[in-house]
Amino acid sequence: MNLHIDDHQEGDVTVLKLSGEIDAYTAPQLKEKLLALVEENPTVHVDLARVSYMDSTGLGVFISALKTSKEKEHALKLINLQENVYRLFNITGLNDVIDIENTVRGELS
Amino acid sequence: MNEEFEFLEMKLPAKSEFVGVLRLTVSGIANRMGFSYEEIEDLKVAISEAITNAVDHAYYEEDSGEVTVGFGMYEDRLEVMVADRGGSFDLQKVKEQIGPYHDGVPVENMREGGFGLFLIDALMDKVEINSNHGVIVLMTKFLYENEVGQSDDQISTPQ
Numbered sequence: 001m002n003l004h005i006d007d008h009q010e011g012d013v014t015v016l017k018l019s020g021e022i023d024a025y026t027a028p029q030l031k032e033k034l035l036a037l038v039e040e041n042p043t044v045h046v047d048l049a050r051v052s053y054m055d056s057t058g059l060g061v062f063i064s065a066l067k068t069s070k071e072k073e074h075a076l077k078l079i080n081l082q083e084n085v086y087r088l089f090n091i092t093g094l095n096d097v098i099d100i101e102n103t104v105r106g107e108l109s
Numbered sequence: 110m111n112e113e114f115e116f117l118e119m120k121l122p123a124k125s126e127f128v129g130v131l132r133l134t135v136s137g138i139a140n141r142m143g144f145s146y147e148e149i150e151d152l153k154v155a156i157s158e159a160i161t162n163a164v165d166h167a168y169y170e171e172d173s174g175e176v177t178v179g180f181g182m183y184e185d186r187l188e189v190m191v192a193d194r195g196g197s198f199d200l201q202k203v204k205e206q207i208g209p210y211h212d213g214v215p216v217e218n219m220r221e222g223g224f225g226l227f228l229i230d231a232l233m234d235k236v237e238i239n240s241n242h243g244v245i246v247l248m249t250k251f252l253y254e255n256e257v258g259q260s261d262d263q264i265s266t267p268q
Contacts, residue, residue, distance in 0.1 A: 024125035024161040055157045056224040084150045091231050092224050
């Protein structure tokens with residue numbers, strides 16, 4: 001029940017790879033890391049391929065990251081969401097607000 | 110109505126690190142009752158949201174270090190109660206005091222969680238909230254399918 005957070009650079013894109021669960025316990029560390037990344041880097045992709053669980057605390061983190069990103073005129077994109085995680089963005093309508101791309105290694109799934 | 114059911118109660122410290130433990134618990138209970146994978150995912154999110162709210166509420170109030178969670182396992186449904194104040198609760202008594210969440214004042218308390226209450230409402234079949242003594246959320250999810258052929262998984266009733 002932990003969240004592993006790892007970031008690396010792929011050309012012009014900063015990739016934040018997450019692995020584990022995003023909830024009230026892990027969201028604060030994610031928020032700190034992600035907000036700093038979107039503040040400093042023009043293009044950030046958050047790879048959620050290995051996130052098996054997320055709830056509204058995660059939605060909250062991505063909303064604030066999106067706000068910061070927009071202020072800086074930077075780009076934020078969520079990639080490789082698992083079905084149950086994507087569902088929450090869909091139910092809340094946030095999939096219309098946040099850039100989400102469900103691709104696996106650059107190919108459309 | 111005298112319906113038979115089994116009841117399981119847990120008390121946990123009002124700290125966010127225990128939300129994941131409750132997810133494992135509800136996952137085990139729901140699996141045993143015969144809920145589908147998707148329904149179990151819904152239950153995990155809804156219960157985490159309720160407990161997160163309770164933990165936040167306890168944090169602001171600073172007078173409660175405990176969250177109480179009760180699982181009522183019926184033949185056709187799972188009822189989950191989350192209370193943000195310590196102390197056991199009488200299932201029947203609590204249900205008598207509870208009303209639909211949109212009719213009550215306590216929504217203000219819950220909205221702090223942003224999408225939390227919205228998700229609980231979207232993912233569960235029935236949601237009721239009572240705020241007379243702390244905040245109590247009562248959530249229900251029905252077992253719709255497998256009316257036949259689940260005899261092995263069926264909940265045994267007391268007596």
